[in-house]
Amino acid sequence: MLHASIAPAARPEARALSSAGCWRASGQTRLNLPAAAWGVHISSRSHIAARSSTAAAAASSSPPEPPAAPDVALLPRPPRPAAAAPAAPPSPSPAVAEADMAAAASSVDSDAGRSSSSDDDSSGGGGKRKKGSYRRVLLVVAAALINQRGEVLLAQRPEGKMRQGLWEFPGGKLAPGESCEEALARELLEELGITVAPAALRPLAFASNPSSAARWASHFHLLMPLFTCTEWEGEPRGVEGQQLQWLGPDELELERLPMPPAAYPLLPTVAEALRRHKSGAAAGAAAAQQPGQAAAAAEAAAAAEDEPGSS
């Protein structure tokens, strides 16, 4: 089952998703807490430790009391020992193995309450998910780059990558410690050779779907925030040898290009954003032609920019 949810740019929770990394999967709320928040947990833990040692010192003079129950819900779980390597999927291709390694490098234990990144088709864990275990979330960030003609850029996945040949919104997985915006700015530089300021990325929507491979579907879930971007430095080019194409809203909806699973459900939302972008730009240009209407033109353009999901 695939579905996408629109997260208009102006909604604070959309920004919260991208910056704080908070989501719900398998009935569990997961928090990717900022360092400050972890500091709070650590200090509350130290407090508990201090309380325990005070209690130990007092034990010689008074009968031991049961330790005060900490608010365990607020404490990060201790990291679990590394799990045994899961069974590999049948006959992995070199590309799959490569993706798996990259995924493992950016993976953190989801049981520690943090994000987990692992490629949906390439990570192991076959069979049934252990009852009560967390589903791993593959967090991928992507960009709808919109040019002045109101077209969006699609890139073809290069040879050697999983799902090679499919057309996607440029982007990729987060590296450890990166915010969504930082990861996306890095990916856009690596893949397209363009420089994007993280502040120029505006949340538009997100895709959320289980692994497309049925056997992994109960283990992995792909979550992909999509940002719009209208300002960058440099001319986009396929740094990894990938083909690029700019598409208008109608082409985007009608061409039915082969795409990876999380891209399809986003197409209507992106097409809508392109149309808004174009009509906003046209309104601005028309107003500019009226004598003495330069301010109105600027206002119309600014209003179009501020519209949720517009860029």
Ligand SMILES: Nc1nc2c([nH]c(=O)n2[C@H]2C[C@H](O)[C@@H](COP(=O)(O)OP(=O)(O)OP(=O)(O)O)O2)c(=O)[nH]1
């Ligand atoms: N970038 C991108 N990935 C998508 C889209 N739709 C979709 O299902 N995906 C999936 C395909 C992949 O399984 C995953 C992206 O992983 P990736 O392998 O491209 O990530 P990466 O750039 O970090 O690659 P690597 O360094 O691990 O080789 O997200 C999309 O529109 N854009």
